[in-house]
Amino acid sequence: MQLIDGKATAMAIKQEIAQRVKEIVANGGKQPHLAAILVGHDGGSETYVAAKVKACGECGFKSSLIRFDSDVTEEDLLNKVQELNDDPDVDGFIVQLPLPRHISEQKVIEAIDYRKDVDGFHPINVGRMAIGLPAFISATPRGILELLRRYNIETSGKKCVILGRSNIVGKPMAQLMMQKQFGDATVTVCHSRSKTLKEECQEADIIIAAIGQPGFVTADMVKEGATVIDVGTTRVPDATKKSGFRLSGDVKFDEVAPKCAYITPVPGGVGPMTICSLMQNTLLAGERAIYK
């Protein structure tokens, strides 16, 4: 069994990006610039945005953080989005989700210029990705593809079972894993209503679990030599931790790992790759590699 080390992979990729940024700047090019809008003071969002700002530093990017109080009007937020769309110095930007209830997340997402939408949530990027055109691919699916590629895990023609059909993981993951240019796999998507979920998993060469149920995937569901990618990161109370909780994946790691060819741990597997994906998209945006 080989552990897939997302932390080390993410670090290696950030170093590669930093190297590329040095080259760009040395050749008189512009330092890539990622901006982030943060509304309110949600603990999780603060942590994520801080980690993104830190990663920008590691990659040699310029970063800007724009804060609003949680009572900001939708109009003011949309005006700021427009301002960033129009700002030639900003190559890409994100609006950290979730937003307060009085603001339509979908409206805000659709207001972002898709050419700066490094989160890959705009319908144009979702649609272009689905039909195989160059597009910004959202962070988690992109990070998983990168792990599979860097660990030379064969996907073409293999049976890949995806657990969960969310818009940010399950659905895009399925679209990518079935395309010739990415996974080229036989893809099955299972969810809460699937009657044959267990049987599907038992036949899978690759399982990507993204349902948010701690310990859902057990040893009897996994065949010998499978690759298991665990996207779950549920906070479970744990009195032995300073924070009072620990992160739990969707996979019962201790019993599943011995059967696997490859498996991602939680934490330290898919998690560290997501911010790394955002950095890769920002580099692509800075280089105008997807859109002119």
Added chain:
Amino acid sequence: MQLIDGKATAMAIKQEIAQRVKEIVANGGKQPHLAAILVGHDGGSETYVAAKVKACGECGFKSSLIRFDSDVTEEDLLNKVQELNDDPDVDGFIVQLPLPRHISEQKVIEAIDYRKDVDGFHPINVGRMAIGLPAFISATPRGILELLRRYNIETSGKKCVILGRSNIVGKPMAQLMMQKQFGDATVTVCHSRSKTLKEECQEADIIIAAIGQPGFVTADMVKEGATVIDVGTTRVPDATKKSGFRLSGDVKFDEVAPKCAYITPVPGGVGPMTICSLMQNTLLAGERAIYK
């Protein structure tokens, strides 16, 4: 075994649409207007466009046909697209594919105002459909959903195997069949590289075949009581036909049909539903039911 009669279903839907158009007009509303751009004189395209114009008549729609010679420049074509985008009388329009090689189909598709894109090929409609937002759904997947619904074929929690991963059938079909609001099924997409295609089919409650290989699906691949939807329409030489060819589906109908709960014939199954879907989208466009 029950035969799914696409021809009769399409006719019933067109009558329902015609009834609705009468009501709209009686209430002082505007008659829906579908425009079609046809470039060159390809035999297949001529036939399709003529059928679409005829269907508009049956539905009580206004229709316009704009013709260009096959040497039209991309610029002139794009100008016409812009003109139709701006024409308030045109509710929806299509550019009949394929286009001559010197014109970028993708560029033309993306030039169409997505709010008038009744073919559902614009990335915004593809993307919105993928994430479950209201959108124009392309003709063939929409027609198949309609057949499943009208024949009360249970899809929720069932295993649905889709053969083929094309942008116009396999991929969107997968996205729709997995979504809670449409198929709510366990969806597997198989293609030329799939190693377990036969086994997947043998376990399927629903098979949707869209690979364009006549007679590909044989009796040994289908379980008792399955529903089989045949999207294939390959022209096979046939000296006994006036045209010199007959349409062949992806399914060996004679041997597969006796095992099925439901099956679509070719011709007369999915085929007649595609133009019908375009009419449904045109009605939605006329009523501003998806976009304001």
